Amino acid sequence: MALVVQKYGGSSVADAESIKRVAKRIAAAKRAGDDVVVVVSAMGDTTDDLIDLAQQVSPLPPQREMDILLTAGERISMSLLAMAINNLGVKAKSFTGQQAGVITDAVHGRARIVDVVPTRVRETVDRGQVAIVAGFQGVTESTNDVTTLGRGGSDTTAVALAAGLGADVCEIYTDVDGVFTADPRIVPAARKLDRVSYDEMLEMAASGAKVLMLRCVEYGRRYGVPIHVRSSFSNHTGTLVTNEKSEDPTVEQPIIAGVAHDRSEAKITVVGVPDVPGKAARIFQVVAGAGVNIDMIVQNVSVAATGLTDISFTLPADDGAAGMAALTERQPDIGFASLQYDDTIGKVSLIGAGMKSHPGVSAQLFAALSDAGINIEMISTSEIRISVVTRADDLDEAVRAIHTAFDLDADQEQAVVYGGTGR
Amino acid sequence: MALVVQKYGGSSVADAESIKRVAKRIAAAKRAGDDVVVVVSAMGDTTDDLIDLAQQVSPLPPQREMDILLTAGERISMSLLAMAINNLGVKAKSFTGQQAGVITDAVHGRARIVDVVPTRVRETVDRGQVAIVAGFQGVTESTNDVTTLGRGGSDTTAVALAAGLGADVCEIYTDVDGVFTADPRIVPAARKLDRVSYDEMLEMAASGAKVLMLRCVEYGRRYGVPIHVRSSFSNHTGTLVTNEKSEDPTVEQPIIAGVAHDRSEAKITVVGVPDVPGKAARIFQVVAGAGVNIDMIVQNVSVAATGLTDISFTLPADDGAAGMAALTERQPDIGFASLQYDDTIGKVSLIGAGMKSHPGVSAQLFAALSDAGINIEMISTSEIRISVVTRADDLDEAVRAIHTAFDLDADQEQAVVYGGTGR
Structure with missing residues (x-):
């Protein structure tokens, strides 16, 4: 019992x-x-x-x-x-x-x-x-x-x-029937995962996968609660989120858990920032002070002649107005030239605990996007995740290209098990 | 303040x-x-x-x-x-x-x-x-x-x-604009009361007036809370329910507060009850045991030759089935001949604290109904209330006849102040 x-x-x-x-x-x-x-x-x-x-x-x-x-x-x-x-x-x-x-x-x-x-x-x-x-x-x-x-x-x-x-x-x-290797609406060949680790699930949730909320997974990991994600419209076994991906040590772990995507971010570029210590910190203090969470950051190499640089960062598009307003208010104080706002970006992330011991993963991902003719605008990585920002229009294609490149495609489409309500 | x-x-x-x-x-x-x-x-x-x-x-x-x-x-x-x-x-x-x-x-x-x-x-x-x-x-x-x-x-x-x-x-x-001398939907000439005592309001609520619930008035009386019943659709002063009907001792109190009516009761008649001590008590124990509140009771004069009598009582029509079922189950034990159920009755009540010192009120009420050709089936009284049961079809006419007989009619109809919502 x-x-x-x-x-x-x-x-x-x-x-x-x-x-x-x-x-x-x-x-x-x-x-x-x-x-x-x-x-x-x-x-x-x-x-x-x-x-x-x-x-x-x-x-x-x-x-x-x-x-x-x-x-x-x-x-x-x-x-x-x-x-x-x-x-x-x-x-x-x-x-x-x-x-x-x-x-x-x-x-x-x-x-x-x-x-x-x-x-x-x-x-x-x-x-x-x-x-x-x-x-x-x-x-x-x-x-x-x-x-x-x-x-x-x-x-x-x-x-x-x-x-x-x-x-x-x-x-x-x-x-839905569980956690998938990608959103089946974008990748019909996405496969349901039988198991996924807390760490992977955390990265997936943080990278836009909507099936479980970040805080729920954090709570599960902290207290070691096994989470079984499954459909209320069938009796199929779903996906077990737990510490161990597999209890069978003879089965080799797959390197990759899945591909997540996020369409809800925007990018602010702060143009012409004096390249002196403390300016970047000041920018992010101002943004944080407005209650905005920053995701990815890129600082361009400074142009020696001018001593100026550009700093780009992504944030939830819902917070875009607040971020822009906060920076504009402090423009005299920070001393940048102008701001650019771009909400036509997309983020695709590849997640897998096996990535740690497989150094070739990044190169393989960049090659897959390059082969598909997709330009990479920003990159960020963690131990078990690589995220890149693309044009929003390229996002679906990027997800599919990566999914295929890492051999995640199922032998046949499993779309039938997804969205049992027909919603 | x-x-x-x-x-x-x-x-x-x-x-x-x-x-x-x-x-x-x-x-x-x-x-x-x-x-x-x-x-x-x-x-x-x-x-x-x-x-x-x-x-x-x-x-x-x-x-x-x-x-x-x-x-x-x-x-x-x-x-x-x-x-x-x-x-x-x-x-x-x-x-x-x-x-x-x-x-x-x-x-x-x-x-x-x-x-x-x-x-x-x-x-x-x-x-x-x-x-x-x-x-x-x-x-x-x-x-x-x-x-x-x-x-x-x-x-x-x-x-x-x-x-x-x-x-x-x-x-x-x-x-509505307050407490009226009768339901203005039945008596267009009903007048709004400026003041009414807790005791009168209790009797009115118990007799079918819906503007305030019995328990609310009981609570107000027990703790001496002045209750002002008024319309949320106007700024008119409403009716003050309080201990004293008038704070001005030079103003003579009207004898009558109003006429209430109730269409929600039914009557059960227990036919052929052996007229021996304890039988009536037994009947009302059985009914109370079913969670039913009895209102009025009439016991006919026993017929000497048979030693049998009929007992009628009123109860909420919603409890009618429960009352009948409880009595039927105990018929062998109580020993009555049969049951009659009648839900086509109405109850009209005249309420007024001044009644106590005016012995002619009952006679005047019976005369008013008699003049209107309305038959009285049951009577019950308290110190400040007289209630009679009539045919349901006669109820509206009974309310109007009594309202007029006790000089409660307004000089002109006040229906305009009633039901501000048009509901």
């Missing part, structure tokens, strides 16, 4: 029929002998609908009130799911983030979980009942105020709860 | 526009110098929509989960209202029943408030901010579970909170 934490996203509980279907799956797991704790997101478009309502009454609503509003979403889905499970003859009780002991900091809208004290969840499981917990939400310890964890926060709730309960596995149910 | 608790019902916050309108009213009260605490119901049809959803996933949902589901409604309205008020430049914070310290017993679906500990509400008011509190909901002290107070519970929340805060007045905003 295992203790399993299952997480169902909004598309899995979009309406009454979906809720009843998920309830059957949960009841079956319980009847099969497992202890089951469920984390659930708000139904379908509920969160977007609530945000719309908020916009109608206030252009800039206080974030504390926004969190109270949005947490109504999981309240509805979790109680309905508990009702549906009880209706199948399996006892179930639902709990808010507060009742489940999900303690967060007080940063409304993107709070971080600081502790999980799942006393009532544990009691419920010990009584042989299913505990349903609201994803995405927590409570501040000091003020008893409701917080939300930001988009994708339900995954983090699930993994944090699994860690707090010492669960055997955290199953993340989604509308 | 006064401390005012304002309560807005679902029709006053039915959509974004209504919420903004109510926000303006609250901001105006705050700017006029009052401390303002607001209790709000769920938006428009939200509660009914949530009940519909529950029915779709389970025919008989656990009441604990139902309460969690329904309390999502006030979460949405209260946070939106707080946003809208902040948008007008007045600081406002919203609080759930739990955060506002509304402690209830654990009877899910119709919990009773056992204590109000409004620490955070008080702090918010002391900081010069508006506190918005979710109506209709509370929390159990022992288990930290969410409860609901039953339909109309938001009024009770408001009055209980006003008592807990020692507020100067509790304003109940509704879609």
Whole structure:
């Protein structure tokens, strides 16, 4: 008998029929002998609908009130799911983030979980009942105020709860069959991964893969919670995210886990920066001061005659306006000539733990892009990742070229197992 | 500077526009110098929509989960209202029943408030901010579970909170201009009452007047909270429910406060009951055991030859099936001949504190009905109320006849001030 934490996203509980279907799956797991704790997101478009309502009454609503509003979403889905499970003859009780002991900091809208004290969840499981917990939400310890964890926060709730309960596995149910070697919408020959390491999954999430959120994987790695990403529309085994890629030491590890891409970044180039110590640091202080996270940085070789250089960096396009405004305000102080903004870039990343011991990977990647006639604008690397920036228009082709060059293509297309909802 | 608790019902916050309108009213009260605490119901049809959803996933949902589901409604309205008020430049914070310290017993679906500990509400008011509190909901002290107070519970929340805060007045905003001498939909000449006593309001609520719930008035009387029933669609003074009908001792009190009616009752007649001691008690024990509240009772004079009698009583029509089933099951034990069920009855009640010292009131009422050709089937009285049961078809005419006979008709119709929404 295992203790399993299952997480169902909004598309899995979009309406009454979906809720009843998920309830059957949960009841079956319980009847099969497992202890089951469920984390659930708000139904379908509920969160977007609530945000719309908020916009109608206030252009800039206080974030504390926004969190109270949005947490109504999981309240509805979790109680309905508990009702549906009880209706199948399996006892179930639902709990808010507060009742489940999900303690967060007080940063409304993107709070971080600081502790999980799942006393009532544990009691419920010990009584042989299913505990349903609201994803995405927590409570501040000091003020008893409701917080939300930001988009994708339900995954983090699930993994944090699994860690707090010492669960055997955290199953993340989604509308795809698992983690793929690339986005099957771009690479029809993408293959589902059976296993992937936390480190690789972290790099993939940070590089634009949307199947799991970064913080969820971080939490899983820190507490060693095995995460099983699988479809709520089938019974296929999905992808296991864990410390070890394979428990069988005789199987050689593949060098590459997959290719991720990201279309959501933009590039700012600071033109004509005096090439004296401290100027680059000053630029990034100003940008960081505006709350903007910088991703990749390139500093051109300085032109000796002028003593000036250009510095380019990428940042989330959503933060583009804030970054530009912050730099413009400090232009006299920093002393650069001008700013250029470019949001027609794309980023493609190759990720694989085996890369560390295979020095030829970068060269192979650059050759693949060159053969495809794709220009590389920026490069950044970690121990297990190589990322390059291309024109946005070249991105899909770049993903496919790299996927093929590293022998990731499946023998036949697996698109049939992707997106079981037809969404 | 006064401390005012304002309560807005679902029709006053039915959509974004209504919420903004109510926000303006609250901001105006705050700017006029009052401390303002607001209790709000769920938006428009939200509660009914949530009940519909529950029915779709389970025919008989656990009441604990139902309460969690329904309390999502006030979460949405209260946070939106707080946003809208902040948008007008007045600081406002919203609080759930739990955060506002509304402690209830654990009877899910119709919990009773056992204590109000409004620490955070008080702090918010002391900081010069508006506190918005979710109506209709509370929390159990022992288990930290969410409860609901039953339909109309938001009024009770408001009055209980006003008592807990020692507020100067509790304003109940509704879609009518106050408490009327009769339902203006039946009696167009009904007049708005400027004042009415707690006792009279209790009898009116118990007799079918829907403007205030019985428990809300009980709470107001127990803690001496003045309740001002008024329209959220106008600035007219409404009806003040208080201990004294008039603070001006030179003004003679009117004998009668108003005429209430109730269409929601049914009558069960137990035919052929052995007229021996204990049989009537046994019947009412059986009915009470089924959780049914009995209203009026008539026992016919026993026929000496047979030693049998008939006993009739009224009960909420919603409980009719339960009452009949309980009696049928115990027929052998009680030993009656048969049961008759009649849900085509109506009840009209005349209420007035002045009645106590005016013995002719009953005679005048019976004469009025007799003149109108209306047959009286049952009679019950309290110190300040006379109720009679008629055929349902005669009910409207009975209300009008009594209203006229006791000189309650206004000089001209006031229907214009009723139902400002046009609902």
